[in-house]
Amino acid sequence: MSNIPETGRTPRVQIRLVVIQVLVFSLLLTLGGRLWYLQIRNGQEYTDEAKNNGVQRVVQPAVRGSILDARGIPLADNETRLVVSASRTELMKMKDDGKGVLTRLAGVLGMKPQDVIGKVRLCDAKTPQPCWNGSPYQPIPVTDEATTQQALQIRERAEDFPGITAEPTAVRRYTAPGKANTAQVLGYLSPVTDDEIEKAKDSDSPYLRSDQVGRSGIERTYDKALRGKAGVTRYEVDNLGRVIGEADRDEAQPGANLVTSIDARVQAVAEYELNQAMKAARKEFDRNTRENYKADAGAVVVMENKTGRVVSMASQPTYDPNAWVGGISAKDYAKLTGKDSNYPLLNRAIQGQAAPGSIFKVVSSAAAVKAGYEFNGNYPCPSSLSFGGREFKNFESRGYGSISLGRALEVSCDTVYYGLAYNEWQKDGGTKPKKKAKDWFYRTAHQFGLGKETGIDLPNEVKGRVPDRQWKQDFWKANKDGWCKQGKKGGDYVEQIAYENCLEGNLMRAGDSVNYSIGQGDILVTPIQMATVYAAIANGGTLYNPTIGKAIVSPDGRSVQEIKPASHGRLPMDNRTRNQINDALAGVVTTGSAAWRFNGWPHDKIPMHAKTGTAEVFGKQTTSWFATYTDDYTIVMTISQGGTGSGASGPAVRNIYEAMYGLDDKGGQDLKKALLPKPQKALPKIQADGTIDAPAIRPYQPEKEKKAEDGTGLTDGDRQNQPQTPQQTPAGPRQDRRDGNQQLAGTPARRD
Template structure:
């Protein structure tokens, strides 16, 4: 054999040496140059982030009484990592746990699984390294029995945690709102377990109430077992939200509303609002039916959610989302429009039993004529035909004009109708002020359906109710061919708040507040201030003044004088029979919105004291009958509760809301607002100045 040459051996040695040099160079790079980076990566691979939820801020009324607060409740949680290492992934442990808690196994097992694209609620949306709550509100005795037997319940813990508590139960549920998990938590909650406000004040002021969650970094081993806490940042509690709601007035309003709805045959829905006319603040607001917000604590069941969103939909806040024709309560706007058009309020006008518009006869309520009267009397007895005539004359004038003036629509919008009030609650409806442009747009969107209905008719309804079937078919035929026209009949219906006019109870209350306070139209607000956990006032919330009514002082006084007679001798006299006028004078207006084939919608809008108004109260009862039958008695009951009439304890002595913020100490305990309560007890109503959030000035001169 030939022996390898010296040159070949040298090449081999050189190659081996080069390989070793490259290897040692790479080792030096990894250990020296990049050593810190790899060390950090190795540590980070074993560090897990855990979110520590903050204690949510409370919501209190204008005296500092809690509407929503936190209480501690025993919460049972499981460690998913530890359960995963047990036989059957801990299913036997979960079965024993469900039995001990007296709850279905499916409920516990469902909460103890991780959410994913294929796994929906109930499930855990957070980190598997956090304790996963599977049951809350557990009796302390039961919780202790579980944690004291770790051999039976491995990986199961129990601890006291803050949960939302509602001292008044269903009280002000639509105003307060509720909490639900934030499934898409951008904004600083990597666990995805944050509870956020989904409705009411909880939603609007969520950023203030929720506080700042803390962070905990834990070191885990390769099996996921927590070894130690590396770093911890404590959470910061949320702020307290002070509202203008008076809890006692709210209770009076809800009881009166529920009683009125239950008493009216066929009624099932309604709403009520109490406003401070001088500041625009909401004192009470209620809808019927309502619900108990405690149903959301710990997660709502599918059955409960279906109940809240079906039928009469108790979840809907009807004071701001319910929309009804306002009927004769609307006549305050029509009166102003008539006076601005040149009608003498003290002139004589014929209140006949009916008024002819084209080929249709528009009847007064009940077809009763009341003879010649001025506009004051027309408001007191709620004469329709006088307003039909005014609307018909304005319509004919507009028909000849190149650019129709639409004076009644313009006046209604100046009263704040047809747009949202801007109240600090989500989901507010805008109502509707129909005009020529709206009529055409609506016709264009519904013409095809109307024509189809006119051709098809209503054969099934015709067998049960031939008259209604013929009426609906005729309406559909008219809508198909001429539905784009703003007719004299549309104008007549508009003048008395019927036809296509829609308002929310809060819109109507705001309009009457402007009438009562001298002409200032406020943007209502429920919240008054945001107060930090240490007692500092972070900011105050003031209802903005959004405009002035297009009417002078003399006309406003004339209308107010008329409304003061309605409960005494007008359409609400029966409902207010025997009322102690010497103690509190109430002014108001009834409304009865008629609907073909259904019971009337009942309204009553009012304010008191009539001579120097402070509070406005509006009640609507769907399918409740006439305004005098259902809504007016409910309003009377509210006024009696507020002022303490008829032997009742006064919910708001003197009828004066608190002027000052309640004093909340650093720990969040309530302290009475001494000055405000003393002033209310004395019945004083003087306010220092005018402007947004303070007393509105009297109207200017004509």
């Protein structure tokens, strides 16, 4: 037993307890400080790192579906190219914003540094092309034409090209089979923007940053079906970006194929003939302006009468849609949008507006019948009529005596329609209209579908214009101040017109009504509208919505969603009136204004109907119109500043028909040479592996014209297209300065 007293142990124990307490308190203090440091002092930093320690998505773009013609020939498909792209996010981390890397890249690619730098800058209102209008977080294509050697240089010298990739990628290709460009119908693609991604995020077809979307044409209309669905692989990664494992995977779903009603062979013919017609028109002398016709733009539509399906649609000037693939260059962009480009991006078949001239007279004839005038009645066709102190001449000041409406259509007598329109204008109250004015001529035009869209499956179709009383009032309100400022009583033509419009521009005057009745004045139509009208006359009265899409077919060919024809009404005429107009239009090509263009045509085998038109445009040369149809097809062609209807457009339209039906210039038919004697009904077959059984197509090569036998070496067409000067022009033809058309002495009808 120890002799040490108990009280001797107390100080030591207390000291030990104090030390332990200090140690514990120190540990707690250290732990608390560390927790404060981690949670408060550097909390945001570690939070950001933790966010990266999660799941990363890698997108595999879907292969876009092909666009096929009616027989399965690809108009647009995809091909694998070496695409060099730049990550703007990585470049912006560099001190010089990546200019050094892009300059080195330009040297490898053989491009100008400023062009490469321009491609990766973001588009805004002040930034000219080239620039990037897609998401700034998406890799930006610099070129899709890199060679294997260039790609190897970039990948082998990765340290010199941070943020640059060179990968094989499927890119869009516009094939132009048989030289059928089809640019304005197909449209083009460009990258999706952040705004589009945001707007579509809650839809059933959201965008990913890697998506390319249709910007015009059927690429835009059918974008959702063609685009497919991109695949996404989700990887688990740590905060250093190292892959831990694969979370899940959504396989990419390729886009569906779009079968169109376009026939690539007919499209090639239509494009060629429209271009040739414009070239020929530029060699013709315009006696009104004392210079050759400019023929600066044009369009042609070939349509199936009984379905509204568009077989061909061409517009001039045109462009190569491949220019947009991989990002458009500054040079190409300037060519397409500059002041001197004449805007080739416009599809003039649905966006080109002009007064229709005499091809509008089918509407006026139907309006006259609805107003109570007999189609086969007798109506005076004098050389001129006066209304309101102004003289309105018939074509070439020539009169035909008393004729029917049918004969007025055949010979395109203006004064018959002047008289009828003036009578109706008076009945409706003239400049003081009745409360319930009949307005037959304006109302009938609306019932024909004019003044509104046809419903074609292409974006940005324009409405045209029917200048009825409401339009006159609205237009006057919008322009009155400008007219009053410009107008001058007794001034030049423009000043006098402005003066009159300032005072009474809201009134429907006699001159407005009589001019309108022959498709002149303020009325505007598009080629697709007039093709729809003439197709309806041909098919018995149904106004079909024109369509280009024929069917949406799944990549494996198993699912087929056919796009059925739809209509938006019927013509406002009974069968009797329709048949009478039909017969009159047949007379146009046998004894009327287009007869000289259809010599030798086999009317017994392929009945032809037509109407010519030559429309005046203030300050410009006349617009050529030619509207025609057979039992199966309607073709409408127009050429801006091209001259007369039958003169400029007539030969080209006939050539298109001859190619489709396999005809020669003497009326003989060889069905083996016929491109499309009957509309294509069957859809092309797409195999389970995605291959398409499509026939081959060769470029259109028209028959060479026979050489003249007079030793000049010129063809008949060459001689016809030789420029004419006043000294070269024979004295025989009579000329009316109102519309620039000529009438040869002794011919039965004018050449409109």
